[in-house]
Amino acid sequence: MHFEFHVEGGNFSKAGSASSQLKKILKQLNVDPRVIKRVVVALYEAEVNIVAHAYQGIIYIDIDTEKIEIRLIDEGPGIEDIELAMQQGYSTASPEVREMGFGAGMGLPNIKNNSDRMSITSQVGKGTTVEIITFLNN
């Protein structure tokens, strides 16, 4: 199964709607609730990152009998130093993002904790791609 969701940068009223839809889909597919929580927490963190940092992005989700594969591709400023961005507590978030309860430098490490495989590639001035893979039978 394949799904795509468009994410608008800066629009916090819609942030999380893709994650919410994925949660409903996974529930309908009778996926283990513990797996659902891990997947949607990881996706929500990544979705909020696009809203917080990028101009726009697309989320591609592929589900088969073995795994859930999510790719978030955004157009935005990109990440200069991915290793630094992965460090707990490091953040470049705006005061507006912090007012929403985010921007504490915990998102990327939490995506890693809630996925089986995670990778980030980024080009400064162009955008960032985050891949999140979760296996269904772990």
Place this chain on the structure above:
Amino acid sequence: MKIKEVVELLNARVVSGQDQLDAEVEYAFASDLMSDVLTIETDNLLLLTGLANLQTIRTAEMSDITKIIFVRKKKATDEMIRLAAENDMILIECDYSMFKSSGILFKSGVKPVY
């Protein structure tokens, strides 16, 4: 402890999910930082927070949290109430501070996550 006892102890008001007053509460977590809430793995968690916006409800939805108390007179908006109802959540508003609310619940036997 049942959620209706929590409402009584905190002299609070239920603004959404009246039908869930008999739900049990075992653990609670108090934070305004949604990034912190998203790292918690405990199930059946009550969230005390001073952050009242749509992302509070979204964070709860992703974390399987169905009970939220807004402390210190923070109000849930109509949009928050609508999203909470869609997700079968109970929303409670309380005038007490985060410290006082947490203290009362802790003293009454609600357990901390850490």
